[in-house]
Amino acid sequence: MSRTWSVDEHLADVLRSVGPLEPIELHLLDAQGCVLTEDVLVPVSLPPFDNSSMDGYAVRVADVEKAGEDAPAVLEVVGDVAAGAGRLPEVGPGQAARVMTGAPLPPGAEAVVPVEWTDGGAGGGPADAMAAHSADPSGAAGEVRVHRPVTARQYVRGKGSDVRAGSVALEAGTVLGPAQIGLLAAVGCGTVTVRPRPRVVVLSTGSELVRPGAPLGPGQIHDSNSFALTAAARDAGAIAYRVGAVADDAAALRTVIEDQLARADAIVTSGGVSVGAYDVVKEALTGLEGTVLGGAEPPGDGDGGEDGDGGGAGESGVPEASEGATGTDGAPRSPGAHRTGRPPAHVEFRRLAMQPGKPQGFGLVGPDRIPLFALPGNPVSSYVSFELFVRPALRALMGLEPVTRRTVTARLECEEPIASPEGKRQFLRGRYRPPAAGEEHGTVRPVGGPGSHLLGSLARADALVVVPERTTEVARGDELEVVLLD
Numbered sequence: 384m385s386r387t388w389s390v391d392e393h394l395a396d397v398l399r400s401v402g403p404l405e406p407i408e409l410h411l412l413d414a415q416g417c418v419l420t421e422d423v424l425v426p427v428s429l430p431p432f433d434n435s436s437m438d439g440y441a442v443r444v445a446d447v448e449k450a451g452e453d454a455p456a457v458l459e460v461v462g463d464v465a466a467g468a469g470r471l472p473e474v475g476p477g478q479a480a481r482v483m484t485g486a487p488l489p490p491g492a493e494a495v496v497p498v499e500w501t502d503g504g505a506g507g508g509p510a511d512a513m514a515a516h517s518a519d520p521s522g523a524a525g526e527v528r529v530h531r532p533v534t535a536r537q538y539v540r541g542k543g544s545d546v547r548a549g550s551v552a553l554e555a556g557t558v559l560g561p562a563q564i565g566l567l568a569a570v571g572c573g574t575v576t577v578r579p580r581p582r583v584v585v586l587s588t589g590s591e592l593v594r595p596g597a598p599l600g601p602g603q604i605h606d607s608n609s610f611a612l613t614a615a616a617r618d619a620g621a622i623a624y625r626v627g628a629v630a631d632d633a634a635a636l637r638t639v640i641e642d643q644l645a646r647a648d649a650i651v652t653s654g655g656v657s658v659g660a661y662d663v664v665k666e667a668l669t670g671l672e673g674t675v676l677g678g679a680e681p682p683g684d685g686d687g688g689e690d691g692d693g694g695g696a697g698e699s700g701v702p703e704a705s706e707g708a709t710g711t712d713g714a715p716r717s718p719g720a721h722r723t724g725r726p727p728a729h730v731e732f733r734r735l736a737m738q739p740g741k742p743q744g745f746g747l748v749g750p751d752r753i754p755l756f757a758l759p760g761n762p763v764s765s766y767v768s769f770e771l772f773v774r775p776a777l778r779a780l781m782g783l784e785p786v787t788r789r790t791v792t793a794r795l796e797c798e799e800p801i802a803s804p805e806g807k808r809q810f811l812r813g814r815y816r817p818p819a820a821g822e823e824h825g826t827v828r829p830v831g832g833p834g835s836h837l838l839g840s841l842a843r844a845d846a847l848v849v850v851p852e853r854t855t856e857v858a859r860g861d862e863l864e865v866v867l868l869d
């Protein structure tokens with residue numbers, strides 16, 4: 384390691400290295416959370432035809448003009464129009480058609496009288512509802528008494544009154560949420576062109592790691608990082624594949640990562656980046672020249688596969704493949720924008736002026752130059768590093784903005800002053816309370832201490848409290864920047 388990088392320098396370097404993935408066409412539900420890359424024009428007006436907004440009777444306005452409670456207009460019922468009806472009865476003078484919500488307005492009719500303004504064809508006073516067609520098919524015939532007048536087009540939803548054919552339904556850049564997906568379905572689009580979710584392969588390293596659920600032997604711990612990071616990748620919008628823990632064997636790790644290249648738009652590892660004798664990630668990802676990870680084309684196509692055999696895995700001997708978040712899109716992608724210009728494939732290991740998260744590796748690997756994040760092994764360090772560097776990169780790959788989490792200013796709530804290392808940006812875990820009425824800022828209360836192994840308090844936190852590099856102590860009432868985690 385040479386110089387120390389600031390958090391901002393490292394993030395800028397990461398974001399300089401990743402560009403949005405090439406757009407692909409996806410089925411609507413597979414595109415949820417993705418960004419449209421082109422305007423979507425409305426192929427068919429919505430509604431596609433004039434239709435009723437009420438269950439009632441389609442009438443001609445002049446026929447009910449003088450209708451009142453004591454002097455109902457009596458109209459001949461010429462048939463039923465249910466939603467989806469293809470053949471429509473013609474409504475002539477003195478006539479009405481029973482019409483359901485969403486059903487086409489029959490020819491000749493100008494407005495709809497809600498059933499509650501009529502006797503429902505039953506001959507009594509105002510009706511509450513229509514008799515079910517199955518129970519009384521005769522309801523579509525006979526007479527109906529209308530007790531109130533309607534104006535032209537009343538209770539009629541006009542063709543194109545929602546969106547018109549030829550207009551822009553959604554603009555390029557729109558993020559597809561439930562309402563947008565609903566609109567696309569309504570106008571008949573079955574597929575859309577979007578920036579896809581990045582496929583992220585997450586693997587942890589360490590011979591001490593055991594899969595949760597398996598008993599611990601002496602000196603062993605459960606692998607939590609690969610689970611937390613896979614969940615974080617999904618939370619960021621990615622399709623995440625958790626590969627089980629790989630033991631501290633550089634050659635095996637390199638093989639596993641090479642195998643995973645075929646299905647990865649980004650790779651995240653944890654552990655093995657510090658200065659110890661078993662820091663396997665550093666070893667595996669240094670001196671890549673001439674290897675597939677170093678950018679050399681693989682010998683054959685190579686299927687990468689779901690079950691890369693790294694051997695020597697800490698938990699089972701064979702890395703485990705995990706399902707994709709949405710399980711839609713395992714196919715190889717055309718190279719992303721990060722391939723253009725083809726910077727050298729290389730992973731650099733750095734020291735960052737932050738706590739937790741000091742040791743970090745980052746670079747572009749493989750023939751497609753996909754980003755690889757080698758995060759530190761301490762559980763809080765890897766999670767905080769993911770939040771600060773990987774999440775923004777994944778959002779950049781998806782074309783989502785802003786890439787960073789929302790930050791707010793909050794007043795610190797704590798009993799005793801808290802020390803912070805000089806020259807490092809510290810990220811304390813905290814719980815944020817938004818401002819109450821009349822307050823300019825909310826408050827944040829640290830949970831747990833600064834130790835990078837404190838998962839219990841991380842799990843109770845909903846914010847990261849940022850203590851700047853030059854600050855060596857913070858106390859109650861200090862105004863600090865807070866990164867909101869949800």
Ligand SMILES: Nc1nc2c(c(=O)[nH]1)N[C@H]1C(S)=C(S)[C@@H](COP(=O)(O)OP(=O)(O)OC[C@H]3O[C@@H](n4cnc5c(N)ncnc54)[C@H](O)[C@@H]3O)O[C@H]1N2
Pocket residue numbers: 587588589591592604605606607608609653654655656657658659662739740741742758759760761762764835
């Ligand atoms: N002499 C020095 N030692 C250390 C330094 C240093 O500057 N000089 N930096 C410390 C800091 S800061 C960090 S952070 C860690 C980073 O170490 P590694 O990235 O090499 O991580 P490991 O040694 O593999 O593991 C560290 C710690 O985390 C536990 N761990 C690892 N993977 C997992 C996992 N998947 N699930 C749960 N826990 C995991 C591991 O057992 C260790 O306890 O280095 C410091 N040392």
Ligand code: MOO
Pocket residue numbers: 737738739740741742759761764765835
């Ligand atoms: O930087 Mo390490 O990430 O403090 O524990």
